[in-house]
Amino acid sequence: MENGIREKIERLRLKAEEILKENLKCFIVDIFDNYYFCDILFVGENYLVVQDFKGLRKFEKSRLWWADVVKLEPYKEREEK
Numbered sequence: 001m002e003n004g005i006r007e008k009i010e011r012l013r014l015k016a017e018e019i020l021k022e023n024l025k026c027f028i029v030d031i032f033d034n035y036y037f038c039d040i041l042f043v044g045e046n047y048l049v050v051q052d053f054k055g056l057r058k059f060e061k062s063r064l065w066w067a068d069v070v071k072l073e074p075y076k077e078r079e080e081k
Helices: 002-021
Strands: 025-030 035-043 047-054 061-065 069-074
Touching (some): 002 035, 002 069, 025 047
Antiparallel strands (some): 025 035, 025 069, 035 047, 047 061
8 A cells, every 4th residue: 555655756756847847837635625826836845846827825935745746737717618
């Protein structure tokens, strides 16, 4: 089971590095059901640092531990109808 968790964390870290490299905004959900609409500032071995661009934490920086990240995706703007 621990190997599966480590593999998931490694995939998330690789995805975060690509998002940072491409200078994309992202959407993250953690195990506490917190949502982050953010820019990735730093990708580390054990955690990443993000800065929110909208929502309740707008302009705040947060350190998120990889073990707490459930979802990490490039941010997609919703089209107005």
